[in-house]
Amino acid sequence: MPSRRVVTGRSQEPRRRFAEELRLLRGARGESLRQVGERLGWDPSTFGKMESGESLGSPEIVEALDQHYGTPGLLLTLWELALADPSQFREQYRRYMALEAEAVSLWQFSVSVTPGLLQTPGYAREVLALGGLKGKDLNQQIEARTGRQKLLEGEDAPPFRAILSEAVLRTPMRDTQGWRDQLEYLLEVSERANITLQVMPQSSGLYGLVNTDTMFLRLLDGITVAYVETAHRGELIEENVSVERLQRAYDLMRDLALSPVESRKFILRMLEEAPCEPSI
Incomplete structure (x- = not known):
């Protein structure tokens, strides 16, 4: 059986994929960590730790990010996969x-x-x-x-x-x-x-x-x-x-x-x- 071809080029490891998606979404919006923190009401360092893979954050934060980026359920699904790894x-x-x-x-x-x-x-x-x-x-x-x-x-x-x-x-x-x-x-x-x-x-x-x-x-x-x-x-x-x-x-x-x-x-x-x- 031929090996599975990676289509997106993104990480297949759940935690890294979650952090990567957060960075890509913020980059596409052209926002700084401070701007995201101000708009969602959390400390910017929290989002920095999530994007570096140091922390997964809480489901409340992830749901807020899903709403902020217009990705209903996507980030929460990736978060659950990372948490279950x-x-x-x-x-x-x-x-x-x-x-x-x-x-x-x-x-x-x-x-x-x-x-x-x-x-x-x-x-x-x-x-x-x-x-x-x-x-x-x-x-x-x-x-x-x-x-x-x-x-x-x-x-x-x-x-x-x-x-x-x-x-x-x-x-x-x-x-x-x-x-x-x-x-x-x-x-x-x-x-x-x-x-x-x-x-x-x-x-x-x-x-x-x-x-x-x-x-x-x-x-x-x-x-x-x-x-x-x-x-x-x-x-x-x-x-x-x-x-x-x-x-x-x-x-x-x-x-x-x-x-x-x-x-x-x-x-x-x-x-x-x-x-x-x-x-x-």
Whole structure:
């Protein structure tokens, strides 16, 4: 079968094609990034990042661009294809890792699993193994995950606040002693000056981030970005309006969570209730 002939000469990679289309449409209109920003009401740098492929933006921005350029549905379709591209997830995660290392403060909400920055090696092994990793790949990922924890150590460590759903603390590991080690580690790190742990009790009812693990990073330039993650995918969110919406949901949750002191008592109760290895 003959190879498929490229008709347009444009990129066949979804993310690059989306960025390329944005540049072509703006160029055809003879507009600057600042003009587009002024007409649509967003920061021009947002469109610059989208055109360079650094960011995909939000569906609201893409719909506004479709209307602005008179391309109903075209850009949104290209955006959806770029978002669904498996390589996109890996690229966004790599960028998130780079930003995490530079963050001046971090805060997170965890739905059902202890956050990676607070996992013991044993806990990390069990969680990562559930995703299909094994052997050398598993060991490398455990080392990488626990290595990230150095970010929270030392005199210059950034402040980190983690809100843990009660489900995180009521879902034990298969390894009984490993689970006790994890709970003890949470108690240990909660005593550090730069780490604040809070528990979101089930009695609080439904809340804004009920199904989404979310991490916020404040960067050196004062900008805040968010990374949301489910069991199957993650997304780096840099658009101001979307980050602000997530931040408001987080702030409301923080008001519903137990205080740091009460949260320590809660974790201690979980440790007291956790089964012990049978004595021989």
